Amino acid sequence: MATIKEVAAKSGLSPTTVSRVINNHPYVDDAKRKKVMQAMEDLGYVPNSSARRLRGQRTNTIAVIISRIVNPFFSHLVDAMELIAGEKGYQLILCDSRLDKDRELRHLELLKAKQVDGIILASLQNEWKAIEPFTKYGPVISCNEYDTNAQMPVIRCDQVYGGYIATKHLIEKGHTKIAYAGGADRIQLTRDRKTGVFKALKEHGLSIPEEWMFPSFYGIEDGKNIFQRIYAMENRPTAIFAGGDEVAAGIIQEAKRFNYRIPEDLAVIGYDNQPIADLINPGITTIEQPMKLMGTRAMEMMVDMIAYNRKVTYKKEILPLQLVVRQST
Amino acid sequence: MATIKEVAAKSGLSPTTVSRVINNHPYVDDAKRKKVMQAMEDLGYVPNSSARRLRGQRTNTIAVIISRIVNPFFSHLVDAMELIAGEKGYQLILCDSRLDKDRELRHLELLKAKQVDGIILASLQNEWKAIEPFTKYGPVISCNEYDTNAQMPVIRCDQVYGGYIATKHLIEKGHTKIAYAGGADRIQLTRDRKTGVFKALKEHGLSIPEEWMFPSFYGIEDGKNIFQRIYAMENRPTAIFAGGDEVAAGIIQEAKRFNYRIPEDLAVIGYDNQPIADLINPGITTIEQPMKLMGTRAMEMMVDMIAYNRKVTYKKEILPLQLVVRQST
DNA sequence: AAGGAATATGAAACGCATTATAAATCAGGA
DNA sequence: TCCTGATTTATAATGCGTTTCATATTCCTT
Structure with missing residues (x-):
């Protein structure tokens, strides 16, 4: 409801200074910083996410596309991703391809509209040819699923x-x-x-x-x-x-x-x-299959790619698999 | 990359007209509409989601807070919600409270920052007193979990x-x-x-x-x-x-x-x-417990509340429960 | 004491699409 | 012919933070 302008008015300072306080910039007088904080508190002010996104060209949101959330494999994968995303200050958009090519492509559009900063593909219904065009809009990595001739980073098992x-x-x-x-x-x-x-x-x-x-x-x-x-x-x-x-x-x-x-x-x-x-x-x-580890590494890699403006050229990461012997053999 | 201005320039029209084409407004000459579409196509233009959100004061995003995605109960709930959200044109942000009060509250902040249009609470670690303040920022409904003295709509079982x-x-x-x-x-x-x-x-x-x-x-x-x-x-x-x-x-x-x-x-x-x-x-x-139904109804209700600017005064919806007899009794 | 760096603050521009306002064109009715 | 209303398009304002640029102080340094 309240805007940065109102906070500025209430604290007798400019929006610039308020913005500095919000973003922990140095060069703000301590007394004034406190005044601003008080004004924000009084007005119950919270910066508008849309405005920040527009100006900052960052969404702090990552999408993960899986093929079936009710499959425990994926729910564990997503669980690990959600945890890391939260720690790194990102929101997670859950997209379920439901094993459908078109749904998967529709979800990839999020990147074009700059609605997310990156996409983790744990569903791979489409060929690389169909996915490749999206990669110029932002980082796309695959997790678990893969396609050997795809030119994207991948976290997977052997x-x-x-x-x-x-x-x-x-x-x-x-x-x-x-x-x-x-x-x-x-x-x-x-x-x-x-x-x-x-x-x-x-x-x-x-x-x-x-x-x-x-x-x-x-x-x-x-x-x-x-x-x-x-x-x-x-x-x-x-x-x-x-x-x-x-x-x-x-x-x-x-x-x-x-x-x-x-x-x-x-x-x-x-x-x-x-x-x-x-x-x-x-x-x-x-x-x-180390689902937790895969989810964790994929999210960490994605966050890194976004931070370093995807100049990071991770190639692929292959995680260990192991036999667990029980009574069925 | 391309903006509406560039599309306007390329098609020799104003941003207003381009916007009208994008949003299917009437009162656009057919020939010009085609020109605009061609220009958008050529430039690979997709409207910037952040700008639309800021201007439209809508995010087309809904958050669902659950307590543990690896619990099949919740993954089925989320599965149903994701499906309906997609049909209605919304994105779904997955928030896991991990049974933690503070995490849950932190997720509720999304509403204050106007990062989502509404929140479905399928986790309820906090008391109504702690949640109530958020409801003035947008629709909040609870699903499955509930608190009898909470003044929010609820979809649940008896x-x-x-x-x-x-x-x-x-x-x-x-x-x-x-x-x-x-x-x-x-x-x-x-x-x-x-x-x-x-x-x-x-x-x-x-x-x-x-x-x-x-x-x-x-x-x-x-x-x-x-x-x-x-x-x-x-x-x-x-x-x-x-x-x-x-x-x-x-x-x-x-x-x-x-x-x-x-x-x-x-x-x-x-x-x-x-x-x-x-x-x-x-x-x-x-x-x-009818998880699919609960998820579906909760999402439908949320979408309705957003559409009608939460003037809808749904109270509560109680869904059927039934005994399934197998061999353990 | 003078020059330069570090600190502190504000005005205005900017990001990008939508919308309010204004204006122009055209059809139909009196 | 003149007027009203529908149709079509453009300019400018708007939403709200962040960032650039300019300006003003204060603090060192030699």
Whole structure:
């Protein structure tokens, strides 16, 4: 309600001086500083954010685009980002692409309108070609998801390695009949995981028959379906690599319903190490992704890029992945 | 980069006309409208959001304050809000109070600085007295959480009823030795649930010894602790009301580790009907809260209040709760 | 004591789009 | 033909802090 002018009038000083007080500039007489503070207090004055943004060409706001906030993986990622953003004095705009290309692009427009200082992409439905034009309006970095030929900084994990150690673990447990249930192949992250899986298999002279490949499956229901399909087979796998703990959980739940023993009849390995992995019985052996760390680093990097006017040329940061062994394998 | 002036120059018209084109005002010659559109296209012009905010005194941004985004209850709530906000042309700022009073108040400051048009409070760590001063700066409504003597609109569920039907269910299953694990009593929602619990008990001449009251427990770990404490007792309850599915899940997991049979040795009822409730074994009997609906209605109400300049005097909206029976009772 | 740096303050310009006001043009009615 | 009202466009004011520039003091330094 009150403006800087009114504060100036009330304290008998100019708007300039009031502004100096607000922004902790030096060169303000102590007595006058106190007068201004008193006037601000009396009027309940708070600087208008829109005016500051317009003048300062900064919004102190960062957008994060994820694909599904109800996925615990993303909520943990966002949780870490929100914490750091707050510490650094930024607001966080939450944008959910809902796995939709156009929604994702619409959210990127925030940068053009200078409504945010930067965007963290933890959803990557579009190709680099579609995203690249936005990068000239401000910093854009990707987090978790990635695209090798994209020219943007990225914080992610080594998915090839993740697929590799998961499969290696199954092989070491004596399995040779391994099935694969991953996400869509159009996503590089998924492709890389698959590469890791096959790398491990190859090293041991193994492979996966077409019948045991289940692409594009995500949720618990999908997991249940997968088990149904396996159950109907004549030649069944003895182990399965699932590209997510939710899918793994679905497989396990359904398997139990059919009195299939886990891991004796079917070993299941998940991915992400989400809370459910430790909750269901048997616990899911899985690949832990450092979501907190990823969110933290991504936000820190973004804040740095904004501060240094994106002259910082971070390339990429690859965070560690590790196997968490529970009872499902 | 480009401003409205440059567009005006390029199209040989005034900023006013360009503005009219942008805002679809009538009274613009068709030929000129096209010229302007062409110029905007050529320059890749997008109106500066900060300038529009300053001039229009509107931000098209709404903040939602929740207490813990990693709690599936809140992520579903936020998911619904984000969807509606997007449909109505608003951005959503995510604020996590992390169960901290001061953090919550700091987030409320967004309204004073006119950084948002309104705030949805799905976290309520502060008393009405502390929140009330903010309401004169813009619409504030509460969602899920509430405070009966707060003078603000609210979208919530009938928690007394929830506690009542949950407990009634346990009693109908033949239990008389019922324990209670809720949240902090300083939260009205929790107090009301407790009131419902005791109402049902009283109707059957039952009560809960002090020893079986576990206040202020929230997560899975808390649930595990609670079981430990029960297990160490001489006189153990045969059923427990947990104020959240996570706590219920923790209790169940730990109980299983000690070969306690659920529900034979200990019946457990949760609250929220979160995904885990259906995932773990045995499935958790719980009280379903309509999170999607709550989020949707809260956002719709907020948008309406902003549109009608909060002359709308919505009072409160109470949404249905219902018992979902699974195997844990 | 004189010159220069450091300190202190205000007037005015600026960031960028919207809007109020004014003015010009044109159609239709008396 | 003159007047009224609808249509079209432009100039200037506005929203509200921050920053530049100019000016005035005070404090050192040699």
